[in-house]
Each structure stands twice: as structure tokens, then as C-alpha cells.
């Protein structure tokens with residue numbers, strides 16, 4: 485028996501006791517910490533996080549991979565891994581990365597977001 489309901493053109497799975505949409509709104513959601521501090525403590529903003537986030541957005545747009553059903557890149561406040569920063573996290577996997585430059589961001593895009601494989605050398 486099909487335990488699904490349909491609404492607004494989407495199929496919702498009821499197997500979990502509540503309506504769960506089969507497909508996530510975004511295939512991947514990427515959060516870049518861009519937190520900035522002025523008290524001398526480590527923060528991602530001091531390590532190039534804003535430029536890296538903007539680079540990721542530009543690259544995904546160039547590849548036509550941004551938007552609903554695809555990939556969303558967002559700014560985030562402190563993600564509480566400051567000493568390991570700059571950091572970003574990819575959902576739904578919950579994979580955390582650090583990075584140094586645009587080449588690292590490109591590798592995360594190409595290998596993880598497009599290729600579906602973890603970039604082990606950047607994983608934290």
C-alpha cells in the first residue's frame with residue numbers, strides 16, 4: 485500500500501508518522517562560517533571566509549548548479565569550530581571542511597557536490 489499523499493505537485497512519504505517530502509528542496513546546502521570577531525580570538529572572517537563563500541556562489545552559478553533542486557550556499561555565523569577554521573559544512577551529509585584557497589573550494593564543489601565523494605584531505 486502506498487503511504488503517500490500528494491500536495492501541490494509533490495509526493496510526501498508518511499512512513500515516518502508525519503509528512504516527509506521525498507526530495508529535499510536543495511540537493512546540498514552549504515554553510516560557510518563568516519563570523520568576525522574583534523577581540524583577538526580566532527574567527528573564520530580573518531581567514532578568507534567571505535571571499536571563499538562568494539567564490540563558491542559564483543562557481544556554482546557558472547556551472548548552473550545553484551537554486552532549488554540543486555545547491556544552495558549560505559553565510560553562517562560562528563559554527564563553533566573556530567580553531568579549525570575557516571570552516572564550512574555540507575548538508576545533508578553533515579560533512580565538515582576547512583580550506584585555504586579557491587582551489588580547495590573548487591575541489592569541494594567538483595568532488596563532493598558534483599561527484600558525491602568526500603574530499604578527505606580537507607575534511608575535519
Ligand code: FES
Pocket residue numbers: 517518519520526527528529561562563564565566567569570571
Ligand atoms: S568563527 Fe568560524 S567556526 Fe567560529
